[in-house]
Amino acid sequence: MTAEERKPRILIAKPGLDGHDRGAKVIARALRDAGMEVIYTGLRQTPEMVVEAALQEDVDAIGLSILSGAHNTLIPRIMTLLAENDMSDVPVFLGGIIPPEDAEAMKALGVAGVFGPGASIDEISTFIWGVIRGE
Amino acid sequence: MRSAPLFGVSSGVNELLQKVLAGQPRAVARLLTLVENSEVEAQTAVSHLYPHTGNAHIIGITGPPGAGKSSLVTALAKTLRRQGFRLGIIAVDPSSPFTGGALLGDRVRMRDLAGDRGVFIRSMASRGSLGGLARATSAAIQVLDAAGYDKILLETVGAGQAEVDVASAAHTTLVIEAPGMGDDVQSIKAGILEIADILVVNKADKPGADHTVKSLEMMLHLGPLGGTRHHGRVLAAPQMVAEKAKDAWQIPVLRTVAITEGGIELLAERVVAHRAHLLATGQWLARERARSEREVERLLQDRLLARLQTAVLPTEREVLLTAVAQRQIDPYTAADQLMALVLKKR
Numbered sequence: 001m002t003a004e005e006r007k008p009r010i011l012i013a014k015p016g017l018d019g020h021d022r023g024a025k026v027i028a029r030a031l032r033d034a035g036m037e038v039i040y041t042g043l044r045q046t047p048e049m050v051v052e053a054a055l056q057e058d059v060d061a062i063g064l065s066i067l068s069g070a071h072n073t074l075i076p077r078i079m080t081l082l083a084e085n086d087m088s089d090v091p092v093f094l095g096g097i098i099p100p101e102d103a104e105a106m107k108a109l110g111v112a113g114v115f116g117p118g119a120s121i122d123e124i125s126t127f128i129w130g131v132i133r134g135e
Numbered sequence: 136m137r138s139a140p141l142f143g144v145s146s147g148v149n150e151l152l153q154k155v156l157a158g159q160p161r162a163v164a165r166l167l168t169l170v171e172n173s174e175v176e177a178q179t180a181v182s183h184l185y186p187h188t189g190n191a192h193i194i195g196i197t198g199p200p201g202a203g204k205s206s207l208v209t210a211l212a213k214t215l216r217r218q219g220f221r222l223g224i225i226a227v228d229p230s231s232p233f234t235g236g237a238l239l240g241d242r243v244r245m246r247d248l249a250g251d252r253g254v255f256i257r258s259m260a261s262r263g264s265l266g267g268l269a270r271a272t273s274a275a276i277q278v279l280d281a282a283g284y285d286k287i288l289l290e291t292v293g294a295g296q297a298e299v300d301v302a303s304a305a306h307t308t309l310v311i312e313a314p315g316m317g318d319d320v321q322s323i324k325a326g327i328l329e330i331a332d333i334l335v336v337n338k339a340d341k342p343g344a345d346h347t348v349k350s351l352e353m354m355l356h357l358g359p360l361g362g363t364r365h366h367g368r369v370l371a372a373p374q375m376v377a378e379k380a381k382d383a384w385q386i387p388v389l390r391t392v393a394i395t396e397g398g399i400e401l402l403a404e405r406v407v408a409h410r411a412h413l414l415a416t417g418q419w420l421a422r423e424r425a426r427s428e429r430e431v432e433r434l435l436q437d438r439l440l441a442r443l444q445t446a447v448l449p450t451e452r453e454v455l456l457t458a459v460a461q462r463q464i465d466p467y468t469a470a471d472q473l474m475a476l477v478l479k480k481r
Contacts, residue, residue: 006172007235007260032236037260042243049249053242056256058164085161 200293266300
């Protein structure tokens, strides 16, 4: 083990009230296997909990899984809280069920990437490496 | 990575350290990343913060995977918060030996602590360390101590029998067991049970809890010091005798049900009492000394290893290793020759 070591730290959280966390777990596991340190917070996270965890864990990116359709409520709140905490530089990406027309709205709010069903693990992992290197 | 430039200029360092001393969570989080990623920055940070440390009560929580460490930390934290203590929590989970990645999942159990500004939780990957903690854990403790957290709860990776580093990192060590994890002989084996200041049988509402409690109590009574011995680092014999005679701490075996907070009030009471006991008997200083010795030795080992890497050419190393593999020289001789190279090129 060398003295200098950097590992991407990624928060994977599931805001909102639906209980389907399999997707979030699959992504968490895949990013772990891609050599990242994944902080997994689990189900039913409020926007405040997400931002607090991201702040304390000093993460390089935040991945959110939402299948309930509540993204139009939850994501603006999370982006606002990030801005209030001077954390707008932390990239946010979304997974789950986000209709295409909403995906554009999410990106307009500052979301860096939206991955729906069918997105490959490689695609997501490459994307994350890209955003945390500032590409 | 985002945090890289902060330490580039010394005014930036200073500003960050001042914010840490003022207890600003964002600055604490940033500094923890820096000390975790770089020995150099850990050294800079700790050397500046060290005069402001030494106030926190460091509480180690260890035990096998699934015994309920994270749930117990959460329950204990809620109780200690009600008593007004500010809490730092460091939760260590293992890194993959294959990819170096990690899944840090302790926060899943800690959701009840969310939104409390008096609690700072940080997950840490073990990054190849084998003693149950991470290399940067002790530097991280110094950062939280300097930031003004009164009690620092240090949760190890799921520990088997030999992950005992926590005992030299903490003032008070809690070893958590759950019912049904082995027969009586398990409890008299050397290792993790020996480091406990407080033994906790969690999931005490499950069948077999009475048996586990009895096994642990028997283990304590079989000991040469009748259940009063201590700490990770073995103390010199006369000290231990003195400790027994005058300053004995009775290691309690407590029953808890972490998810309903059963037994947690008593546990918190014993944790606070143990600190008072250490202070009243002078053992606090003895433990600080043992902790310091451990830490300095570890840093020295790191430096010697680093010197080995720079002082010995890869080709020299390769020649020696090949010779050992081909049975031309033995491993001891090879190590002696490498050592000679390290000492020569200073």
